[in-house]
Amino acid sequence: MGDVINLNRFRKARAKADRAQEADANRAKFGRTVADKARDEADTARRKALLDGVKLEE
Structure with missing residues (x-):
């Protein structure tokens, strides 16, 4: 089974990267x-x- 991810933290990190770009x-x-x-x-x-x-002229 995969690791548990905090979606709110992921969303904020993505928004921060977008602002930096x-x-x-x-x-x-x-x-x-x-x-x-x-x-x-x-x-x-x-x-x-x-x-x-x-x-060149046509």
Whole structure:
């Protein structure tokens, strides 16, 4: 026979893990400096311009 599990404790542990995962995502999304955001935006624009520059016309 299996071990007895406290379902309330299991539910709370799962909710805590979900909150921790959401906090990590929010740190990555909102925890960046203005310089980081500007660098990423410039890099994205540069890659898009490079890709558009080598695109063949149909």
